[in-house]
Amino acid sequence: MRRWNGWGDEQIQLALVPEAKQFLREVLGEAKTGPNADFNTAVARLSASRLGDTKLWTTNPAQRIRYSLGQSLPDWLQLRYGQIAQTPDAVAFPESREEVRAVLQRAAQLGCVVIPYGGGTSVAGHVNVQASSRPVITLVMQRMMQLQSLDKEAQLATFGAGVLGPDLEAQLRAHGFMLGHFPQSFEYSSLGGWVVTRSSGQQSLGYGRIEAMFAGGHLETPTGTLDIRAFPASAAGTDLRELVLGSEGRIGVLTDVTVRVQRLPEKESFIAVCFSDWESGRQALRQMAQQQMPLSMLRLSNATETATSLKLAGHVQQVAWLERYLRWRGCAEQKCMAIIGASGSALQVRQALQQAKAVWRLHGGVGLGTLLGKKWQHGRFRNVYLRNTLWDMGYAIDTVETATDWPGITPMMQAVEQAARAALAEDGETVHTYTHLSHVYTQGASVYTTFVYRLSGDYQTDLRRWQRLKRAASESITAFGGTISHQHGVGLDHAPYLHTEKGEAGLDAIRSIYRHFDPQDMMNPGKCVAGKGV
Numbered sequence: 001m002r003r004w005n006g007w008g009d010e011q012i013q014l015a016l017v018p019e020a021k022q023f024l025r026e027v028l029g030e031a032k033t034g035p036n037a038d039f040n041t042a043v044a045r046l047s048a049s050r051l052g053d054t055k056l057w058t059t060n061p062a063q064r065i066r067y068s069l070g071q072s073l074p075d076w077l078q079l080r081y082g083q084i085a086q087t088p089d090a091v092a093f094p095e096s097r098e099e100v101r102a103v104l105q106r107a108a109q110l111g112c113v114v115i116p117y118g119g120g121t122s123v124a125g126h127v128n129v130q131a132s133s134r135p136v137i138t139l140v141m142q143r144m145m146q147l148q149s150l151d152k153e154a155q156l157a158t159f160g161a162g163v164l165g166p167d168l169e170a171q172l173r174a175h176g177f178m179l180g181h182f183p184q185s186f187e188y189s190s191l192g193g194w195v196v197t198r199s200s201g202q203q204s205l206g207y208g209r210i211e212a213m214f215a216g217g218h219l220e221t222p223t224g225t226l227d228i229r230a231f232p233a234s235a236a237g238t239d240l241r242e243l244v245l246g247s248e249g250r251i252g253v254l255t256d257v258t259v260r261v262q263r264l265p266e267k268e269s270f271i272a273v274c275f276s277d278w279e280s281g282r283q284a285l286r287q288m289a290q291q292q293m294p295l296s297m298l299r300l301s302n303a304t305e306t307a308t309s310l311k312l313a314g315h316v317q318q319v320a321w322l323e324r325y326l327r328w329r330g331c332a333e334q335k336c337m338a339i340i341g342a343s344g345s346a347l348q349v350r351q352a353l354q355q356a357k358a359v360w361r362l363h364g365g366v367g368l369g370t371l372l373g374k375k376w377q378h379g380r381f382r383n384v385y386l387r388n389t390l391w392d393m394g395y396a397i398d399t400v401e402t403a404t405d406w407p408g409i410t411p412m413m414q415a416v417e418q419a420a421r422a423a424l425a426e427d428g429e430t431v432h433t434y435t436h437l438s439h440v441y442t443q444g445a446s447v448y449t450t451f452v453y454r455l456s457g458d459y460q461t462d463l464r465r466w467q468r469l470k471r472a473a474s475e476s477i478t479a480f481g482g483t484i485s486h487q488h489g490v491g492l493d494h495a496p497y498l499h500t501e502k503g504e505a506g507l508d509a510i511r512s513i514y515r516h517f518d519p520q521d522m523m524n525p526g527k528c529v530a531g532k533g534v
């Protein structure tokens with residue numbers, strides 16, 4: 001069963017070894033156990049729905065709570081403190097395009113707001129209900145998850161947009177195919193959610209971002225249906241896929257998605273490489289990206305992230321041995337770990353890794369083989385459960401992410417980390433910050449920074465602290481010329497910063513697209529572009 005106020009399956013617990021707990025205490029100070037509100041109490045406190053039950057939706061209080069929020073830190077604060085500000089009045093679980101259309105039509109007649117909901121893994125407030133005089137219906141896509149067609153020759157697959165990552169890959173694997181989109185939220189995020197938030201998977205270097213995979217689809221909008229046909233390429237005017245990518249539920253409901261799929265690779269390999277410092281690692285990754293090596297992934301942790309990961313990994317003896325070995329090879333306190341992935345035939349993988357090796361050696365990298373790479377692969381979706389473990393220990397964890405050009409990466413990283421630390425300094429609280437590059441391009445890379453800090457035990461204090469920290473980090477991102485989001489999208493939390501990259505004319509153009517499809521401003525209002533579509 002999915003946990004109602006945290007990450008993932010209730011049965012999965014990620015325990016930390018005593019040495020890891022001690023490390024956190026030393027860095028952040030002793031903390032009190034984080035609050036953990038009771039589900040039944042939250043249900044009992046729920047105010048009455050403004051809608052009645054119909055065959056299109058339910059007003060069941062438990063469902064209204066379960067589908068009220070996403071996974072951002074302020075969402076967690078609401079859920080864990082039991083301070084849920086707003087819930088939908090009703091939740092719909094359509095099973096077909098026709099049912100989606102029926103919900104939209106009835107919602108329009110009743111003057112309701114509709115919030116499409118994929119997997120609810122948004123970390124930017126995309127699915128949150130805002131106070132409104134209009135009743136709110138959350139439309140959950142998870143029953144629309146079938147593989148509808150697979151053209152093996154054209155390598156195109158069409159799915160119900162609500163399919164979640166593991167189910168999507170399992171349905172393709174049964175036919176010898178894969179998509180290759182692996183965001184860290186893979187277990188619970190949906191295909192439709194990936195498309196409309198412009199998501200990026202961990203192996204985007206090899207398989208592409210979701211933009212490259214999204215070939216076409218079917219959208220139900222308040223003003224009618226929009227079918228986007230899949231072509232290998234087209235010069236026929238404006239590409240309608242661009243209206244859907246990043247639309248964040250504002251123009252309608254994506255019901256079916258056609259994606260470009262791949263044959264399952266013969267081999268998939270991940271290896272770890274250690275650099276003596278950040279600059280050597282950054283230059284090596286830049287060179288590999290700019291030489292367009294056939295790799296599936298390049299990821300580089302800074303020195304603090306490397307040290308933190310080794311401390312939290314457990315396996316104290318093996319890590320001590322590894323650190324002695326790395327010190328002997330010239331990688332000491334400032335060492336930075338990279339993970340390099342390659343997929344394809346055994347020959348392609350060998351050749352790609354050989355090309356990468358020539359570059360990492362040039363920058364003094366120490367190859368550590370596949371063992372650590374396999375550990376990373378094994379833990380790539382399980383590490384998210386650390387959020388639950390840290391919360392229980394009394395620590396909050398949050399992230400921001402951006403992308404910028406190669407020369408701007410290091411100043412950006414330093415500015416964001418420094419801004420976050422300074423944001424809570426006035427409260428005398430330490431923010432443990434660390435960063436990695438996870439998606440690399442010819443021009444630049446994504447910069448992904450994590451913050452860990454103590455919870456206060458008081459909802460309002462924690463909310464204010466998060467607001468201060470988020471604002472400081474976001475302002476640093478925009479001041480240093482980064483995009484406000486490389487992969488998490490805009491939602492509510494990033495909307496105030498969007499004008500810095502789109503400009504007023506750009507925002508007006510986006511609003512007019514919303515207005516075209518949604519003249520009553522009923523689709524997820526307030527998200528992505530602040531201000532009314534109408």
Ligand SMILES: Cc1cc2nc3c(=O)[nH]c(=O)nc-3n(C[C@H](O)[C@H](O)[C@H](O)COP(=O)(O)OP(=O)(O)OC[C@H]3O[C@@H](n4cnc5c(N)ncnc54)[C@H](O)[C@@H]3O)c2cc1C
Pocket residue numbers: 070071115116117118119120121122123126127141161162182183184185188189190191192193194195196197198199200201202248249250252253254255384487488489524527
């Ligand atoms: C622990 C964690 C790790 C993450 N890692 C990554 C990562 O590696 N890469 C990455 O890109 N993101 C990541 N994310 C963010 C999140 O998973 C992505 O934004 C994801 O694409 C959201 O998909 P979802 O199905 O959960 O969408 P939801 O959260 O349900 O919705 C997001 C937005 O999409 C809209 N929407 C959803 N489905 C539809 C539909 N069918 N039609 C119209 N609108 C729809 C919603 O209205 C909302 O505006 C992570 C999140 C968490 C919590």
